[in-house]
Amino acid sequence: MENAGIPSATICTDRFIPTAAGMAKMWGAPDYPTIFTEHPIENLSREALRARAEELAPKVVRVLTGEG
Amino acid sequence: MPESGDTNTGETTTVRWDSALEAIERCYELGWTDGLPVVPPTEQRVGEFIERSGRPSQEVVGELPERRREITVGKVAANAVMAGCLPEYMPVVLTATEAMLEPVFNLVGPSSSMGGAAILSIVNGPVAKELNINSRNNLFGPGNRANATIGRALRLVLMNACAAIPGVFDRSVIGHPGKYTYCIAEAETETHWTPLHVERGFSADQSAVTVFAGEAPRQVRAVGHPEPILHAIADVASSLGSNMSTSGSVGDTGVGVRQGQIVVTIAGNSNLWKDWTKAQIKEYIHARTQRSVADLKAAMVLEGEPVPGDSETMIPLIPEPDDILLIFAGGEESNMSSVIPSWGPKVGSTAVTKLIRWAGTEKNVA
Incomplete structure (x- = not known):
């Protein structure tokens, strides 16, 4: 999406650091600022997931505005 | 597990070696194996396989755009050699690769998911008997070259050509024994039942391979x-x-x-x-x-x-x-x-059956 000129932010859990690094290299952007959060999230309650999203939101804004 | 996200590049590499054992070890160092020794993919052997396919080395069999990979006849041939295939297996390996790359199969799902998926291939039609693909005792192995090496070739295509590297893009939590090999045939001449490929639109005298992402x-x-x-x-x-x-x-x-x-x-x-x-x-x-x-x-x-x-x-x-x-x-x-x-919901991966261009072991491309 960045290649298409659309600002984007990627969030991964921290068990997927090698996968995110591999994908960034594969797409020619080895320094791509993937945002990581503690694994896992699939069993979080709605409230806990919302709290996690609120915690990550400022990081997403920084990445989208190029200050990541 | 690699932490750097490094994968092989999917590009063709040429290396030299002086003995068979050295070549086998070098293939390990290059990250080309599934953990078992591979047959060194010499230019001559890969060339034989490409020739047997009847298709040009650079012909694109399919693409995996998410991983920026084009899968060519030559890459499939190199992996079929490494898996221990015979040249005459090439039409089956190529067709199964094409089937895996059909959009409805959604290969990026079963080749990356935390769920333990392996790609089962089921061969039907005259090709199964001609290549001696086992459909009977010890169906899922071991002991038969065609089953063992055709299934293994597909896994090596996934790892080397499609970047399904364990720990990087293949994130299966428990893996799957069938990820070493998972190829069978139907004993269609020993039953009154309609063969699978005929149920799925082909005729009994045609040969076809069905791929299925399964537990x-x-x-x-x-x-x-x-x-x-x-x-x-x-x-x-x-x-x-x-x-x-x-x-x-x-x-x-x-x-x-x-x-x-x-x-x-x-x-x-x-x-x-x-x-x-x-x-x-x-x-x-x-x-x-x-x-x-x-x-x-x-x-x-x-x-x-x-x-x-x-x-x-x-x-x-x-x-x-x-x-x-x-x-x-x-x-x-x-x-x-x-x-x-199945590995996932039907909407996430649907089985695909494709016709194998086959006209006998002597002249195997129709």
Whole structure:
């Protein structure tokens, strides 16, 4: 999406650091600022997931505005 | 596990070696193996395989755009050599690769998911007998070169050409024994049943390969009488904890569980089934592969407090009878069967059957 000129932010859990690094290299952007959060999230309650999203939101804004 | 995200590049590399053992070790260093030794892919051997395919080395078999990979005939040939294939296996390996790269198969899903998926290939038609692809005793191995090496070639194509590197892009939590090899044939000449590829649109004198992203086979040890065997098969297919009876990534099933396709193998003597067609068997299994709302709520697959009637309200786990890929295969000794649930919901990966361009072992490309 960045290649298409659309600002984007990627969030991964921290068990997927090698996968995110591999994908960034594969797409020619080895320094791509993937945002990581503690694994896992699939069993979080709605409230806990919302709290996690609120915690990550400022990081997403920084990445989208190029200050990541 | 690699932490850097490094993968092989998918580009062609030329290296020199002085002995066979050195070459085998070098292939390990280059990250080209599945953990077992490979046949060194010399230019001459790969050239023989490309020639046998009847297609140019650079011809693109398919693409995996998510990983920026183009899969060519030459790359498939190199991996088929490394897997220990014979040159005449090339049309099967190439066609199965093309099938995996069809959009409805969604290869990036089963080749990356935390779920343990392996790509099962089922060969039908004259090619199976000509290449001696096993459909009987020890169906899932070991002991037969064609089954072992064709299935292994597909895994090496996935790892080397499609970047399905364990720990990087392949994030399966428990892996799958079938990821070393997972190729079988149907014993279609030893039953009155319609062969799988004919059910799926081809003729009996054509050859075809079906690819299916599946969990491991679960043996069903019920024998002797048709209904009890089918009852046991449906019971196994209805178990909690399979892909089909879980929630999440439900897609458009509209029933709260994933649902999915399954492969069923039935072995033994086909006479036991003389009063049954494949269509009747699929209807029988489909109608009984289900789970109660009470069970699904207890397992927290479905949300909500139990209410009266939950035990009698059943949720089907297979969308349609034709989502059961039934084949006659396995040893002649017993009517044992097996169930292979799909890796994901049908909307996440659908089995694909493709015609193998085949006209006999002497001149194998039609």
